[in-house]
Amino acid sequence: GAVVSQHPSWVICKSGTSVKIECRSLDFQATTMFWYRQFPKQSLMLMATSNEGSKATYEQGVEKDKFLINHASLTLSTLTVTSAHPEDSSFYICSARVTPGLAGGPQETQYFGPGTRLLVL
Amino acid sequence: GQNIDQPTEMTATEGAIVQINCTYQTSGFNGLFWYQQHAGEAPTFLSYNVLDGLEEKGRFSSFLSRSKGYSYLLLKELQMKDSASYLCAVMDSNYQLIWGAGTKLIIKP
Numbered sequence: 001g002a003v004v005s006q007h008p009s010w011v012i013c014k015s016g017t018s019v020k021i022e023c024r025s026l027d028f029q030a031t032t033m034f035w036y037r038q039f040p041k042q043s044l045m046l047m048a049t050s051n052e053g054s055k056a057t058y059e060q061g062v063e064k065d066k067f068l069i070n071h072a073s074l075t076l077s078t079l080t081v082t083s084a085h086p087e088d089s090s091f092y093i094c095s096a097r098v099t100p101g102l103a104g105g106p107q108e109t110q111y112f113g114p115g116t117r118l119l120v121l
Numbered sequence: 122g123q124n125i126d127q128p129t130e131m132t133a134t135e136g137a138i139v140q141i142n143c144t145y146q147t148s149g150f151n152g153l154f155w156y157q158q159h160a161g162e163a164p165t166f167l168s169y170n171v172l173d174g175l176e177e178k179g180r181f182s183s184f185l186s187r188s189k190g191y192s193y194l195l196l197k198e199l200q201m202k203d204s205a206s207y208l209c210a211v212m213d214s215n216y217q218l219i220w221g222a223g224t225k226l227i228i229k230p
Binding site: 032034042043044046049093097109110111112113114115 | 152156162163164165208216217218221223
């Protein structure tokens with residue numbers, strides 16, 4: 001299947017600093033990537049949809065000025081958590097949409113990166 | 122509104138069979154997905170159904186009935202490593218995934 005990587009896998013930072021998380025599709029091009037957040041023992045929550053070459057679409061309640069998303073190429077999307085606070089500590093997961101005909105797959109699906117654990121002190 | 126329902130938790134015995142149900146009400150339908158998520162890890166893709174019927178893939182099978190808004194994931198010959206959360210998700214008319222809360226499956230020896 002398609003491979004999606006995320007970097008870093010772990011990050012600990014001080015309150016008030018900014019953190020950038022990268023999401024890469026390694027063996028296919030992804031025009032659409034998604035950013036999720038998951039708190040312990042809770043379901044995935046979609047934060048935003050990232051489209052290559054255009055502005056991201058944010059879900060209700062997600063601050064676009066705090067969670068900056070850039071999808072500058074067909075293989076890379078970045079999420080920057082600006083002025084991070086302890087309540088932003090979470091598991092951030094990206095996924096890339098695979099459409100039929102790409103990456104050798106016959107079906108529409110999303111493949112997830114391994115996730116990034118963010119701890120803000 | 123959009124809604125995905127699945128049981129919160131299920132328990133099964135090693136070597137047995139378990140069926141995890143999922144019912145959905147969404148605006149549009151472009152397929153139903155099952156993902157497996159081990160604790161502390163990101164979800165991994167298991168199956169995709171867009172037409173009615175059963176899709177078999179090794180020990181795992183997934184069934185879909187679009188008229189009933191219903192799917193199930195069937196796990197056979199359960200192994201301890203199958204202990205995980207199983208997430209049901211439906212792709213709506215905007216190609217967004219609507220997620221269920223997940224079913225935590227506990228396997229006992």
